[in-house]
Amino acid sequence: xxxxxxxxxxxxxxxxxxxxxxxxxxxxxxxxxxxxxxxxxxxxxxxxxxxxxxxxxxxxxxxxxxxxxxxxxxxxxxxxxxxxxxxxxxxxxxxxxxxxxxxxxxxxxxxxxxxxxxxxxxxxxxxxxxxxxxxxxxxxxxxxxxxxxxxxxxxxxxx
Numbered sequence: 203x204x205x206x207x208x209x210x211x212x213x214x215x216x217x218x219x220x221x222x223x224x225x226x227x228x229x230x231x232x233x234x235x236x237x238x239x240x241x242x243x244x245x246x247x248x249x250x251x252x253x254x255x256x257x258x259x260x261x262x263x264x265x266x267x268x269x270x271x272x273x274x275x276x277x278x279x280x281x282x283x284x285x286x287x288x289x290x291x292x293x294x295x296x297x298x299x300x301x302x303x304x305x306x307x308x309x310x311x312x313x314x315x316x317x318x319x320x321x322x323x324x325x326x327x328x329x330x331x332x333x334x335x336x337x338x339x340x341x342x343x344x345x346x347x348x349x350x351x352x353x354x355x356x357x358x359x360x361x
Contacts, residue, residue: 234262234321238338240313240330241269241276246355247329248277251284262321265293268313268334271301294318315341328354 211217237247244267251263265285269275275295282292292307300310315338326342328335335354342352 229325231325232261234264234324236264236266236320236324236326238266238313238315238326238328238330240267240334241274243328243330243334244269244275244277244281245329247327248281248284250327251288251290252280263288263290264321264324265290266295266313266315266318266338267293268296268330269298271297271299313338315345320345320347324351326352328352330356332356 235250237250239247247265247267251265263285265281267275267281275297285292292305294307294309296309296311296313297304298312300308304310313334324347326347328338335356339349339352339354343349
């Protein structure tokens with residue numbers, strides 16, 4: 203969508219917008235949340251901690267994000283600000299093409315959740331490219347997470 207807007211829409215053009223829609227919808231419960239995203243799949247995930255800040259709920263949120271490099275990490279400030287307001291710290295991030303020194307919460311390469319400490323009885327939300335979600339969902343199931351607790355949505359071309 204961004205490319206379409208930048209390449210074809212000009213000042214003064216009229217555009218028709220619709221309400222957001224999709225399959226990843228936050229369940230309202232007290233269970234911890236684990237949000238895993240890749241690339242622009244962070245977009246719907248970012249709204250969940252932001253909503254939690256505004257609604258003053260007391261759910262633990264853990265955010266795992268994979269991206270190409272630090273320069274392509276969209277919405278970084280919003281995510282980190284929301285998590286800081288929730289006293290949740292920073293998200294765990296993996297950069298495929300890591301550059302320079304990595305911060306404590308940053309990793310090089312593809313997302314690998316094998317050594318990530320996951321909360322008990324959490325609900326999982328995944329959003330990103332299909333290959334990413336297959337990898338993360340399989341890793342969660344291998345760790346004993348019930349499939350019913352994993353919601354996901356492809357954020358890319360309709361496959």
